[in-house]
Amino acid sequence: MYDLRVLRDNLDQLRDQLGARGKDVAWADLRTLTEDRRTRTIRVEELRHQLKKGSDDVARLKREKQPADEAMAAMKALGETIKIHEEQLRVVEEQLAHIALRIPNLPHTSVPDGRDEADNIEVRRWGTPPQLSAPAQSHWDLGEALGILDFDRAVRMAKARFAVLTGSGARLERALINYMLDMHTTRHGYREVLPPLLVNRTAMTGTGQLPKFEDDLFQLRDEELFLIPTAEVPVTNLHREEIMAEESLPIRYTAYTPCFRREAGSYGKDTRGLIRLHQFNKVELVAFARPEQSYDELERLTSHAEAILQGLGLHYRVITLCKGDMGFSAAKTYDIEVWLPSQQTFREISSCSNFEAFQARRANIRCRAKAGKKDNKPEFVHTLNGSGLAVGRTLVAILENYQQPDGTVTVPTALQPYMGGMRTIERS
Numbered sequence: 001m002y003d004l005r006v007l008r009d010n011l012d013q014l015r016d017q018l019g020a021r022g023k024d025v026a027w028a029d030l031r032t033l034t035e036d037r038r039t040r041t042i043r044v045e046e047l048r049h050q051l052k053k054g055s056d057d058v059a060r061l062k063r064e065k066q067p068a069d070e071a072m073a074a075m076k077a078l079g080e081t082i083k084i085h086e087e088q089l090r091v092v093e094e095q096l097a098h099i100a101l102r103i104p105n106l107p108h109t110s111v112p113d114g115r116d117e118a119d120n121i122e123v124r125r126w127g128t129p130p131q132l133s134a135p136a137q138s139h140w141d142l143g144e145a146l147g148i149l150d151f152d153r154a155v156r157m158a159k160a161r162f163a164v165l166t167g168s169g170a171r172l173e174r175a176l177i178n179y180m181l182d183m184h185t186t187r188h189g190y191r192e193v194l195p196p197l198l199v200n201r202t203a204m205t206g207t208g209q210l211p212k213f214e215d216d217l218f219q220l221r222d223e224e225l226f227l228i229p230t231a232e233v234p235v236t237n238l239h240r241e242e243i244m245a246e247e248s249l250p251i252r253y254t255a256y257t258p259c260f261r262r263e264a265g266s267y268g269k270d271t272r273g274l275i276r277l278h279q280f281n282k283v284e285l286v287a288f289a290r291p292e293q294s295y296d297e298l299e300r301l302t303s304h305a306e307a308i309l310q311g312l313g314l315h316y317r318v319i320t321l322c323k324g325d326m327g328f329s330a331a332k333t334y335d336i337e338v339w340l341p342s343q344q345t346f347r348e349i350s351s352c353s354n355f356e357a358f359q360a361r362r363a364n365i366r367c368r369a370k371a372g373k374k375d376n377k378p379e380f381v382h383t384l385n386g387s388g389l390a391v392g393r394t395l396v397a398i399l400e401n402y403q404q405p406d407g408t409v410t411v412p413t414a415l416q417p418y419m420g421g422m423r424t425i426e427r428s
Contacts, residue, residue, distance in 0.1 A: 001100050001362045004093075004150045010033050014278045017106055020115060021323055026099050027063035033096040034372055040089040044181060044327060047082045051075060060347045062420070087325045099204065100189045102212050105358040107323045108295075108332040114322025121322070126306065127315035129339050134405040140273040145407055145428045149274075160271070161263065167428040168419075174409075176391050177256050180283040181309055184388055188304045190285060191427070192252035194233035195313075197257060198225045203237040206363030208329035215264040218278075227260035230283035230383040235404075236359055243298060243378050244367040250289040250297055254388060257282065274392045275347065281391040285352075287384040290367065294354050294382035296333075302352040305388045309349070311414045314397050315339040331356040336389075338397045352386030370401035 006014065011034060015027055054075045061068040075414050112121050143149025148169025154162040165173055184190040201224050204210040209217065209229060218227040228234060244251070259282050268274035285304060289297040302318065309316045320335040332351040335344035357380035360366070366378040402410040410423040416423060 002103060007100060008038060018104065021104050025103050029098050033092055037092050037096055040085065040092060044085050044089055047085060051082060053079050054078060072134060090307035095394065105331050105355060107326065110212045112320060112322045117325050119322040120319045120325055123318045123320055125317040128308060129315050130341060130401050132341060136400060137403060138273065138342040139399040142399045142403055146425060163274055163277060170426045171419060173391060173395055173426050175415045176394050177281060177283060178426065179415055180388060180417050181254060181256055183308060184254040184285065184304060190252045193225050193235055193253045193255040195231060195255055195257065197228055199228055199327065200225055203233055204256050204426065206240055207236050207359050209233060212328055214264050218262060224380045229261045230259050230282060231255040231257040232286060235284065235286040237363060239365045240363045242365060244381065246290060246367050246369045249367055249409055250287050251295065253286045255284050274396050283388050283391060285386045285388040286302060288381045289384065291382050294356065294384060297384055298332065298352065298354040301384055301386050303335055303352045303387050305352055308389050312412045314401055327353065329355050329358050340397065341400050349386035350389050353384065355383045358381055
């Protein structure tokens with residue numbers, strides 16, 4: 001959410017900077033409410049000043065033992081008037097906040113212009129596609145033939161866009177989670193967190209999922225709690241309403257959680273397989289940084305997500321998202337896309353973003369400079385996060401890139417210790 005002073009003083013500039021990214025914002029209503037708030041704020045301040053002056057006059061009359069009943073009655077009436085105006089101001093501010101919470105973050109100056117994914121810019125590639133000696137099979141065909149993926153039973157117990165992993169498939173998923181967490185904690189310096197899978201509306205609002213994306217969330221029927229769409233939500237809210245010491249930054253966390261999404265806007269997309277499910281596992285990376293260090297931190301975080309793919313020997317590319325393709329809260333995003341032989345294309349496996357102060361302002365997460373500095377006033381930190389990685393999509397990439405002509409799948413060397421020494425996934 002933006003500072004209300006920014007909306008008051010720089011509304012036209014903000015609208016111009018957002019361009020098509022702000023197409024869904026009710027700008028006319030925002031302008032009207034901003035001006036209304038200013039007028040009402042001035043009026044309330046004037047009335048409060050009159051009340052203070054009148055109260056001083058009442059006190060003076062009492063000290064001088066002069067009649068004060070009429071003045072006291074006038075001040076009581078003025079106090080009631082102020083309450084009415086304050087309530088009207090509160091309503092306007094609530095309406096203003098309702099719209100302001102739906103304004104997306106401003107893109108960083110380095111973000112390329114563009115309307116959609118066709119305008120994204122490739123930054124680099126790593127590795128090469130595997131040389132398969134037989135036509136590439138899809139991961140769902142491979143998994144079902146190996147007896148490690150079951151979609152039909154998942155539909156019977158839940159509905160479409162769920163999956164059951166069994167045997168070596170379940171073990172491979174668990175191996176990937178442990179491999180990712182071990183890599184990030186022992187080599188990359190992240191602190192592991194195991195957060196709640198249910199969070200309240202305030203936590204969802206703090207990271208930008210609410211109010212804009214409520215239709216994509218699973219909500220409890222009898223309580224104001226939501227199943228998390230990503231560990232970004234609870235982990236970022238670890239420091240909600242806190243003031244950190246500047247010297248403690250950057251702070252880096254990693255967390256494995258199941259994630260839950262309705263995928264309300266993806267009708268007809270990836271209806272088969274593991275790419276787009278309502279429930280999936282993910283290892284998340286979250287960082288808190290000082291404003292001046294956050295873009296270095298973005299490069300660092302992205303490299304850590306890439307390191308997982310490199311360790312698994314999977315071909316991938318990194319792209320910079322254009323303004324029109326970025327998420328609501330991001331100031332800059334790198335997408336990491338892994339190669340899928342069956343589709344002969346790259347598919348997203350991680351998004352790594354710098355939100356600058358956008359989430360921190362909503363969640364009131366600040367840092368204070370070291371004692372002795374000229375300006376010791378708390379400022380909003382910058383928050384970052386990225387998938388390190390989406391576990392199910394990594395499993396997809398392994399099945400497809402390591403498939404063999406006989407239908408078996410070779411286990412990447414890095415995962416074999418986590419698989420009890422298993423080198424090949426065979427029919428079970």
